[in-house]
Amino acid sequence: MDQYKEEKKRIRLVRADITKLSVDAIVNAANESLLGGGGVDGAIHSAAGPDLLRACAALKGCKTGQAKITPGFQLPAKYVIHTVGPVYRGGMNKESELLASCYQSSLAVASHNNVNTIAFPSISTGVYGYPIEEACRIAIVETLRYLSGHSEITEVTFVCFSDRDLKIYERAMTEF
Ligand code: APR
Numbered sequence: 001m002d003q004y005k006e007e008k009k010r011i012r013l014v015r016a017d018i019t020k021l022s023v024d025a026i027v028n029a030a031n032e033s034l035l036g037g038g039g040v041d042g043a044i045h046s047a048a049g050p051d052l053l054r055a056c057a058a059l060k061g062c063k064t065g066q067a068k069i070t071p072g073f074q075l076p077a078k079y080v081i082h083t084v085g086p087v088y089r090g091g092m093n094k095e096s097e098l099l100a101s102c103y104q105s106s107l108a109v110a111s112h113n114n115v116n117t118i119a120f121p122s123i124s125t126g127v128y129g130y131p132i133e134e135a136c137r138i139a140i141v142e143t144l145r146y147l148s149g150h151s152e153i154t155e156v157t158f159v160c161f162s163d164r165d166l167k168i169y170e171r172a173m174t175e176f
Contacts, residue, residue, distance in 0.1 A: 007147040019047035024115040025079040049074040065101035085124030103142040119157040
């Protein structure tokens with residue numbers, strides 16, 4: 001059943017460094033302090049420059065599952081949407097609901113800021129240990145659901161940082 005036939009046309013899967021993408025907004029997999037870290041958080045902060053840290057400090061943190069927006073500063077992207085994914089602790093601590101909320105919140109913040117094109121990294125699947133096979137299906141289904149009611153989001157890019165991750169996303173996409 002091709003329930004999301006139209007919405008799937010607005011999703012792209014790429015292997016890339018998210019800091020290089022010229023989209024309206026890139027999403028950062030941050031922590032609750034919003035004061036930077038390693039992984040994609042570290043890459044985004046070093047590419048955006050020190051103004052990003054100052055802007056983040058002014059936001060006074062972000063709860064897991066929620067999202068906040070800043071300018072992109074020296075990044076090619078106009079905005080950074082910072083979201084905080086759950087730390088995976090076996091799956092019995094509402095991790096899937098919290099991860100779903102990251103995608104929902106980030107897309108809602110995008111719509112509220114006239115963002116039409118947005119790129120996501122694979123939230124929580126690095127340091128936070130969320131198994132990517134499950135996490136990518138949450139990413140895809142939540143995004144398809146959101147796109148079905150929001151034509152203003154014209155393109156969502158899932159950015160994979162390895163060929164392995166890209167293959168996992170590609171396989172998952174065939175299930176929708
Ligand atoms: N572009 C795209 N994806 C990237 C990049 C990049 N430049 N760098 C890393 N990634 C990928 C990782 O390979 C992984 O698939 O982003 C995904 C998320 O991994 P992490 O960055 O470790 O994020 P997460 O698992 O959500 O952990 C968040 O890590 O860096 C700290 O401050 C951050 O405490 C927070 C925690």
